[in-house]
Amino acid sequence: MHELVSIRVNGQTLTVRTGLTLGELVTQWGLPARGLLVEVNQEVLPQNQWPTYALQQGDVIELVRITAGG
Template sequence: MPDECRIHVNGKEATVPAGTSVSDLLVSLGYPAKIVLVELNKEVLPRREWSVRRLQPEDRVEVLRVVAGG
């Protein structure tokens, strides 16, 4: 099993350690979990899956900040 995994985060290529969860990725990028929404491979990923979902090679992650207002 490779030590690293190449993914795409917000349109940019990134390399993360193999076995990295979505939660781990958010922490490493400094995103506060309470104010973001995560899209994985063009599907919204429920927050309850963030800690158990492991990133795979070539996954595409979009992190969106949730902003209140109108």
């Protein structure tokens, strides 16, 4: 049985399995990595760290799509 942790993603509280990585979360949300900015606890996390960052109890995640235009 997997233990669970509670996190917030874009203001929404979610319960996820312990050990879920940020990369897996992005994939589950169906977001393409290109043009995506990810902030964990108010710090931008580089894309190369997403596959190894295991989500922790209380993490606050912001997923922001960067788009061109104006």
